[in-house]
Amino acid sequence: MNFIVAVTKNYAIGRKNQLLFHLPSDLKYFKEKTTGKVVIMGDRTYLSLPKRPLPNRTNIVLTLDKNFKANGAIVVFNLKELFEKIKQFQPDDVFVCGGASIYNQLAKYCHKAYITKIDKVVEDADAFVTNIEELSNWKKISSTESKTENGLDFRFEVFENTHVEEFKE
Numbered sequence: 001m002n003f004i005v006a007v008t009k010n011y012a013i014g015r016k017n018q019l020l021f022h023l024p025s026d027l028k029y030f031k032e033k034t035t036g037k038v039v040i041m042g043d044r045t046y047l048s049l050p051k052r053p054l055p056n057r058t059n060i061v062l063t064l065d066k067n068f069k070a071n072g073a074i075v076v077f078n079l080k081e082l083f084e085k086i087k088q089f090q091p092d093d094v095f096v097c098g099g100a101s102i103y104n105q106l107a108k109y110c111h112k113a114y115i116t117k118i119d120k121v122v123e124d125a126d127a128f129v130t131n132i133e134e135l136s137n138w139k140k141i142s143s144t145e146s147k148t149e150n151g152l153d154f155r156f157e158v159f160e161n162t163h164v165e166e167f168k169e
């Protein structure tokens, strides 16, 4: 299992249930990585999508709301159900796609992290993720050159987890 996220320098990822920035190259990168694969999201991120479910992907939504309606997406109500459901897929084909609460619960079970690093600090965000670079088990394995779009510098980095935890109930 992987996770894929766009973060600022202070690991902010969202505000008012929206992304912080519009970066077409990042959306393209996300689409390239996840098309044909399985995407896992919390219900808030799912509801923030302009088009849902994400096309050409198996969408899995985590929610506590038993009445949650997600036509065309698989709905699961806890991590046990989630891990049962993803057993049928290749772990490499499964991408955790947010938001903050879902990344923070699932990062330790991921083998790889695809992180778009935006070279800016955003203090007034309301969704943040753990900085995996502060954890000794995550190693950077690649980074692109910086690119600039809409006045923002960013690069794509990939990290590998050398100590993946196994999900236990």
Ligand SMILES: NC(=O)c1ccc[n+]([C@@H]2O[C@H](COP(=O)([O-])OP(=O)(O)OC[C@H]3O[C@@H](n4cnc5c(N)ncnc54)[C@H](OP(=O)(O)O)[C@@H]3O)[C@@H](O)[C@H]2O)c1
Residues within 6 Å of the ligand: 004, 005, 006, 007, 012, 013, 014, 015, 016, 017, 018, 019, 020, 041, 042, 043, 044, 045, 046, 048, 062, 063, 064, 065, 076, 077, 078, 079, 097, 098, 099, 100, 101, 102, 103, 105, 127
């Ligand atoms: N920068 C990026 O790459 C990126 C990517 C994705 C999202 N985001 C941003 O992240 C923000 C949203 O993050 P968020 O943390 O507020 O919301 P979220 O993670 O999308 O969804 C949270 C909801 O998921 C449900 N949930 C969480 N853990 C669960 C579990 N173990 N079992 C069942 N349900 C569970 C809960 O639903 P209930 O409401 O029913 O309690 C919880 O309220 C937005 O601003 C979004 O734009 C950024």
